[in-house]
Amino acid sequence: MSKFINGKIKIEIKKDLFSDELNEDIKLIFSDESKKVLKSGLEIWKYYHSKDNINANSSLYDIKEYFQGRNEKTDKMNSKSNDAIYSNLMINLKDNLKILAKKIEPKIYEYGFLLP
Secondary structure, three states, X not given: OHHHHOOOEEOOOOXXXXXXXXXXXXXXXXXXXXXXXXHHHXXXXXXXXXXXXXXXXXXXXXXXXXXHOEOOOOOOEXXXXXXXHHHHHXXXXXXXXXXXXXXXXXXXXXXXXXXX
16 A cells, blocks of 8 residues: 555556557646545544554544444444544544545546536
8 A cells, every 4th residue: 555655556557569568657746625534534543543542454444333332222333423533533524535636526527527
């Protein structure tokens, strides 16, 4: 994953016997909106890892379950947490995701992922 984020992915070029083209690294350029999403996700990850008795391989779902807990009657995850710091970090992440989604939405139709 770190190779992907740092742009160390090789371009696959079909070569023939007479080609002088070399494989080059693709430099990924992240938008400011996506950088904010990554940064806010990292803040949640850091906060989670500052706690005791955690799973080092946790996903965002596991982190949410750790802070929000589960309802004993229905065994569903609670919608809120009593941890104010976690709650603020999640609000920040959700706000940044909404901004990124607004930026991506027109491109879904432009690139033909969905028909208008």
